[in-house]
Amino acid sequence: MFSEKEIESDLFSEGLSLCLKKQTLASFGVVNQKITKHFGVDSEVLFADFHWGTILSLLNTNNFIVKPLSKFPKVKRDFALLIDESVGFGDLKNTAFQTEKSLLKEVHLFDVYTGKNLPEGKKSYALSFTLQDENKTLTDKQIDKIMNKLQQRFEKDFGATLR
Numbered sequence: 001m002f003s004e005k006e007i008e009s010d011l012f013s014e015g016l017s018l019c020l021k022k023q024t025l026a027s028f029g030v031v032n033q034k035i036t037k038h039f040g041v042d043s044e045v046l047f048a049d050f051h052w053g054t055i056l057s058l059l060n061t062n063n064f065i066v067k068p069l070s071k072f073p074k075v076k077r078d079f080a081l082l083i084d085e086s087v088g089f090g091d092l093k094n095t096a097f098q099t100e101k102s103l104l105k106e107v108h109l110f111d112v113y114t115g116k117n118l119p120e121g122k123k124s125y126a127l128s129f130t131l132q133d134e135n136k137t138l139t140d141k142q143i144d145k146i147m148n149k150l151q152q153r154f155e156k157d158f159g160a161t162l163r
Contacts, residue, residue: 006090011035011047014112016089020058026050030112074105074132077147079154080163081125082118087158092127099153100146103138106130124163 007015007027015029028048036045081092089109096107111126118124131138131146154160 004089004093006088013114014089014109016109023054023058024051025055025058070132070134072133072135072137074130075138075143077129077131077143078110079127079129079147079151080111081127081154081160082122082163083125083154083158083160085114085121085123087160089125089127091158092125092154095153095157096127096129096150099150100131103131103133103142103146104129105132 003019005017005019007017007029009015011032012029013032015027017027018025026048028046031045031047036042083092093107093109097104106129108128108130109125110128111124113124113126114122129147129150131143133142151160151162
């Protein structure tokens with residue numbers, strides 16, 4: 001099963017590793033500003049490192065699991081959260097899955113902002129949530145209830161506010 005792990009390194013200010021079981025397939029993220037400034041680069045730099053040897057070795061296996069597509073649609077919703085710099089994506093993702101165990105299928109980080117127009121010690125994370133019921137179509141009321149529950153949990157556990 002694929003998983004995402006937060007990277008803590010000197011290279012990335014925000015980074016993730018995409019793993020299959022315990023093998024890292026790719027590492028990517030925002031290069032730390034100390035490094036970019038050292039090289040005279042003033043803009044944000046994104047970096048990705050694909051572990052091609054591992055990826056190619058996995059392609060040679062024939063262990064594919066095929067399951068039918070759901071008859072019921074996935075629903076995507078986004079949050080832009082203002083949080084403390086110490087809070088990581090992994091914390092938010094784990095809390096989301098603890099809060100909604102059955103209908104939440106995916107949580108992705110698709111934007112990170114730090115800098116001007118944010119209070120000191122804060123950052124903005126934009127998260128995407130994918131919800132799906134395998135047995136029926138979700139209603140707006142159900143979706144809103146789940147998203148409200150997630151928002152309240154993020155506010156309570158992390159002091160997060162919606163932007």
